[in-house]
Amino acid sequence: MVRFDIISCVPELLKSPFEHSILKRAIDKGLTEVKVHNLRDYAVNKHKTVDDYAYGGGAGMVLQIEPIDRCIQALKSERTYDDIIYMSPDGELLTQRLANGLAMKGNMILLCGHYKGVDERVRQHLITREISVGDFVLSGGELAAAIVCDAVIRLIPGVLNDETSALxxxxxxxxxxxxxxxxxxxxxxxxxxxxxxxxxxxxxxxxxxxxxxxxxxxxxxxxx
Missing domain, CATH: 1.10.1270.20 (tRNA(m1g37)methyltransferase, domain 2)
Structure with a gap:
C-alpha cells in the first residue's frame, strides 16, 4: 500500500482533493493512505510561527528548518519512508514514468513549500527528492502535492474499476x-x-x- 504523509502550513488547502471521486474511493477501500500534517503543530513558540525573514535581506519569508525537522523526525519515528519529497518548481519534472515509479514505493513524505520556500538546509540534509509539476510558480506546494498523489494513486491496482484504463x-x-x-x-x-x-x-x-x-x-x- 502506498502511503502519503503531507506536511503543510496551510493543511486546509488539501482537504477537498481527497474527499471526492477516485482518490476518496481508493482511501475508503484501504488501497492508500493520505495523512496531512499541520507544520504549525511542530512550531517552537506559542504563536505557532514556522517562518522568518531571510538572512541577507530581501522580500518574502522562509519556512524555518526546525519545525520541518521536528515534523519529519516525528513521522520517521513511527515508520520508515522510501522518499522524503519536497515540492519545488526547480525539482525533477513530474512525468508519467516518474509516477509509475512512485506507485511501486511504500511510504512517502511530501513537504509543501510556501512563501519564498524552505531553509536550504532542509533541501540539503532532510530531503531525498525534489519534484516539480511544471515550469511555473504556485502560491504553495499543496496543489502540486495533490497532483502527485492523484497521478500515483490512480495507478495502484484496484483503484480504477478497469485497471487497463491507466495503461x-x-x-x-x-x-x-x-x-x-x-x-x-x-x-x-x-x-x-x-x-x-x-x-x-x-x-x-x-x-x-x-x-x-x-x-x-x-x-x-x-x-x-
Whole structure:
C-alpha cells in the first residue's frame, strides 16, 4: 500500500482533493493512505510561527528548518519512508514514468513549500527528492502535492474499476492518447469514424495507435 504523509502550513488547502471521486474511493477501500500534517503543530513558540525573514535581506519569508525537522523526525519515528519529497518548481519534472515509479514505493513524505520556500538546509540534509509539476510558480506546494498523489494513486491496482484504463492513458508509452468518441454515432452530421463502429478489435487497435503517433507528432514531437 502506498502511503502519503503531507506536511503543510496551510493543511486546509488539501482537504477537498481527497474527499471526492477516485482518490476518496481508493482511501475508503484501504488501497492508500493520505495523512496531512499541520507544520504549525511542530512550531517552537506559542504563536505557532514556522517562518522568518531571510538572512541577507530581501522580500518574502522562509519556512524555518526546525519545525520541518521536528515534523519529519516525528513521522520517521513511527515508520520508515522510501522518499522524503519536497515540492519545488526547480525539482525533477513530474512525468508519467516518474509516477509509475512512485506507485511501486511504500511510504512517502511530501513537504509543501510556501512563501519564498524552505531553509536550504532542509533541501540539503532532510530531503531525498525534489519534484516539480511544471515550469511555473504556485502560491504553495499543496496543489502540486495533490497532483502527485492523484497521478500515483490512480495507478495502484484496484483503484480504477478497469485497471487497463491507466495503461492506455497519455504518456504511458510516450505517446499522447488517441481521440475518443461516445454516443450518438452521428450528431448534427458530425460522425464517429467508421472503424470504431466496425467491431474489429485489431483494426481499432491499429487505428488508435496511428492516431496516437500522429497526435504526438503534431502536438508533442519532443516525446518521440
Amino acid at each position: 492506455t492513458d497519455s504518456f504511458q508509452d510516450d505517446l499522447i492518447a488517441p481521440p475518443v468518441y461516445s454516443r450518438p454515432a452521428d450528431y448534427k452530421g458530425m460522425k464517429v469514424p467508421d472503424v470504431l463502429l466496425s467491431g474489429n478489435d485489431a483494426l481499432i487497435d491499429d487505428w488508435r495507435h496511428e492516431q496516437s503517433v500522429q497526435r504526438t507528432k503534431e502536438r508533442r514531437p519532443n516525446l518521440l
